[in-house]
Amino acid sequence: MDQGHEIQIDATDGDPTRTTGSVYSFQAPDTALRAQALNPPGQWNTYEIGVHGKRVEIWLNGVKINDYTSTRAIDSGYIGVQNDGDGADISYRDIRVKGTSTQPPTTDIAQGRPVTVSSVEPNSPHAGANAVDNNSGTRWSSAYADPQWITVDLGQARRFDRVRLSWETAFGRAYQVQTSNDNATWQNIYSTTTGDGGVDDLNVGGNARYVRVNGTQRATQWGYSLWDLNIYGSGGSTPAAPPPTSGFEKVKLDGGLSMGEPIELAVLPDQKVLYINRGTTDGGGQVRLYNPATSSTTVALTLPLDARFEDGLIGITTHPRFATNRYVYLFYSPKSTPLVNRISRFTFDPTTNTIPASTEDMLVEWPTERDLCCHSAVRTGRSTCSSTAAASRRSRCPSPVPAPTTRTATR
Numbered sequence: 001m002d003q004g005h006e007i008q009i010d011a012t013d014g015d016p017t018r019t020t021g022s023v024y025s026f027q028a029p030d031t032a033l034r035a036q037a038l039n040p041p042g043q044w045n046t047y048e049i050g051v052h053g054k055r056v057e058i059w060l061n062g063v064k065i066n067d068y069t070s071t072r073a074i075d076s077g078y079i080g081v082q083n084d085g086d087g088a089d090i091s092y093r094d095i096r097v098k099g100t101s102t103q104p105p106t107t108d109i110a111q112g113r114p115v116t117v118s119s120v121e122p123n124s125p126h127a128g129a130n131a132v133d134n135n136s137g138t139r140w141s142s143a144y145a146d147p148q149w150i151t152v153d154l155g156q157a158r159r160f161d162r163v164r165l166s167w168e169t170a171f172g173r174a175y176q177v178q179t180s181n182d183n184a185t186w187q188n189i190y191s192t193t194t195g196d197g198g199v200d201d202l203n204v205g206g207n208a209r210y211v212r213v214n215g216t217q218r219a220t221q222w223g224y225s226l227w228d229l230n231i232y233g234s235g236g237s238t239p240a241a242p243p244p245t246s247g248f249e250k251v252k253l254d255g256g257l258s259m260g261e262p263i264e265l266a267v268l269p270d271q272k273v274l275y276i277n278r279g280t281t282d283g284g285g286q287v288r289l290y291n292p293a294t295s296s297t298t299v300a301l302t303l304p305l306d307a308r309f310e311d312g313l314i315g316i317t318t319h320p321r322f323a324t325n326r327y328v329y330l331f332y333s334p335k336s337t338p339l340v341n342r343i344s345r346f347t348f349d350p351t352t353n354t355i356p357a358s359t360e361d362m363l364v365e366w367p368t369e370r371d372l373c374c375h376s377a378v379r380t381g382r383s384t385c386s387s388t389a390a391a392s393r394r395s396r397c398p399s400p401v402p403a404p405t406t407r408t409a410t411r
Contacts, residue, residue: 030065039061046061116150116323154231155209165228175213175224182210345361
């Protein structure tokens with residue numbers, strides 16, 4: 001041991017530098033992360049020890065709990081496993097040793113890149129971006145169903161030769177690592193039906209813009225959960241490619257006046273397009289979805305509304321973190337008496353490509369003003385009139401109306 005290091009994997013020593021996850025006598029582990037990652041007594045734990053030059057990294061069940069730089073060159077030599085015995089017995093299984101001729105790439109080209117996911121565990125903070133945030137204490141977790149996927153957008157085609165998956169307890173039994181340059185046609189570069197969790201460090205590579213982990217069979221009753229999704233390639237971050245000047249496709253989203261012409265749209269991360277028409281009082285207003293992969297249009301949502309004057313379904317936008325929360329915001333005039341305007345938040349369902357009406361969360365609502373002209377106006381507190389009418393018809397300014405109805409919440 002005078003020329004190497006001992007990695008402790010039991011919690012029997014009182015000295016914090018000589019306990020589970022420590023580089024024995026040199027550096028203690030992160031005890032908070034260790035406590036979070038350690039499985040209950042009687043259950044198996046997975047350790048991964050990475051040695052590169054003088055650097056020692058230790059993962060416990062996919063969570064990095066120690067990162068130590070030695071004064072010794074320890075990346076070549078001998079590896080041994082020792083059991084203390086005498087009541088301190090430890091069982092081992094599935095010991096793997098993997099060497100490389102050169103130090104592995106140190107650039108994680110997935111770090112901080114945009115991520116899209118099939119779902120996020122309901123009522124949880126485990127968003128897809130957590131898998132590429134360089135924080136081994138945060139994770140992505142999906143809904144409890146098959147299949148599920150997570151996709152990293154590298155910005156443009158990038159070369160890589162290693163993919164590392166650090167699974168939480170909810171891991172994939174069967175999954176594929178796939179690549180694509182258009183986020184539509186996928187090619188498998190790795191596939192397994194016998195995943196065993198922990199850390200899957202895969203010597204697979206390609207030259208692609210999109211990398212996806214596609215889970216087809218869960219190993220537990222929960223969903224799929226990754227602490228980290230690392231994609232290693234040569235070189236640092238590559239600047240985004242300049243906007244293309246050719247190759248555009250002209251698409252007619254809709255036409256005809258039966259439901260009103262399309263008036264506003266929102267482009268989703270996977271290039272699908274949500275767009276709205278103003279609608280009619282009798283037929284309602286629709287949010288429609290155009291899918292470029294199939295060149296087809298479907299109805300995502302129909303809303304009953306009052307489309308007289310210049311009201312109806314007026315505006316649509318998505319949340320900046322739509323990839324993880326799937327929030328869609330609509331500005332419209334519901335069918336009600338008296339006439340009001342409303343801004344509501346809805347949740348898009350990627351499995352059905354619809355916006356269920358039951359997900360509506362009304363954020364603000366206010367009465368419309370019709371005494372001056374055909375344009376809506378909002379008045380709160382003191383009486384105010386629309387600027388176009390106030391000068392010539394000030395005597396007709398109506399009495400003040402109640403302030404808008406709002407609901408305070410964290411968004």
